[in-house]
Amino acid sequence: MARHVAEQVRSSGGRPGPGSRADAVVRIRGLRVVRGATEAIRSLDLTVPGGAVVGLLGPSGSGKTTLMRAIVGVQVVAAGTVEVLGRPAGDPSLRREVAYVTQAPSVYPDLTVGENLRYFATLLRTGPDDVARVLDAVDLTAGAGRRVGTLSGGERSRVSLAAALLGSPRLLVLDEPTVGLDPVLRRDLWNLFGRLAASGASLLVSSHVMDEAVRCDRLLLMRDGAILADDTLASLLERTGTAYAEHAFLALVEGASEAAR
Ligand SMILES: Nc1ncnc2c1ncn2[C@@H]1O[C@H](COP(=O)(O)OP(=O)(O)OP(=O)(O)O)[C@@H](O)[C@H]1O
Numbered sequence: 430m431a432r433h434v435a436e437q438v439r440s441s442g443g444r445p446g447p448g449s450r451a452d453a454v455v456r457i458r459g460l461r462v463v464r465g466a467t468e469a470i471r472s473l474d475l476t477v478p479g480g481a482v483v484g485l486l487g488p489s490g491s492g493k494t495t496l497m498r499a500i501v502g503v504q505v506v507a508a509g510t511v512e513v514l515g516r517p518a519g520d521p522s523l524r525r526e527v528a529y530v531t532q533a534p535s536v537y538p539d540l541t542v543g544e545n546l547r548y549f550a551t552l553l554r555t556g557p558d559d560v561a562r563v564l565d566a567v568d569l570t571a572g573a574g575r576r577v578g579t580l581s582g583g584e585r586s587r588v589s590l591a592a593a594l595l596g597s598p599r600l601l602v603l604d605e606p607t608v609g610l611d612p613v614l615r616r617d618l619w620n621l622f623g624r625l626a627a628s629g630a631s632l633l634v635s636s637h638v639m640d641e642a643v644r645c646d647r648l649l650l651m652r653d654g655a656i657l658a659d660d661t662l663a664s665l666l667e668r669t670g671t672a673y674a675e676h677a678f679l680a681l682v683e684g685a686s687e688a689a690r
Pocket residue numbers: 464465466467468469487488489490491492493494495496637
């Protein structure tokens with residue numbers, strides 16, 4: 430329970446008002462995080478725009494999860510400030526406004542899909558309509574009666590995502606939500622992310638699959654605990670003279686290595 434509540438960090442409040450799409454939902458200045466013997470984030474500055482799907486892309490170990498943990502306020506930081514929706518990350522007032530879905534499913538395997546969602550809906554004081562809405566959003570209405578322990582990995586992550594959508598949080602922080610999903614489900618999920626952003630929510634979605642860059646309004650490319658690029662895909666491709674996100678990433682890595690020599 431404590432784990433779930435800690436991982437589904439949320440807070441109260443409705444949608445951003447008109448004109449707030451372009452407002453920053455996350456502002457980070459001088460962030461430094463040390464995990465064990467590793468400097469996981471090195472002096473990072475970042476502004477995440479609202480009402481958009483922002484892709485956080487980078488190889489394994491580049492610091493994506495650590496950055497997300499800092500944004501939802503569950504990461505001890507060595508230095509810097511992290512502001513979310515105008516408040517310090519982790520502020521109790523953000524509990525219902527920010528949802529965080531980790532890589533590990535955070536739902537109960539011995540309960541059915543519907544029981545899990547009704548349980549979290551009760552905690553959030555949202556109603557049965559909200560449960561029906563999120564089941565439909567992740568295409569699990571027909572599976573509502575199935576015990577989560579009997580679901581596939583992909584189905585289980587969709588239940589976690591459905592739980593995160595309860596109460597319509599303003600910022601969704603999703604750590605590799607499409608891992609292990611087949612191409613059809615991946616496409617459906619990215620379509621859902623687009624619809625959520627169109628309705629005013631802001632999404633920060635991590636992935637190490639560079640192909641998913643095409644589905645994002647903006648990209649943050651991470652490497653070795655730093656932001657290598659913060660741009661749109663079109664602009665990245667143009668300035669690196671490449672045709673694919675993966676090639677753009679490699680061109681930027683090579684450019685950074687040459688600059689360091
Ligand atoms: N609990 C921990 N203790 C010590 N070091 C850690 C811990 N968690 C992460 N690290 C280190 O911090 C760095 C960043 O890890 P992080 O999990 O943020 O990367 P990531 O980009 O999310 O990777 P992945 O795509 O594999 O999930 C890595 O070098 C990792 O080994």
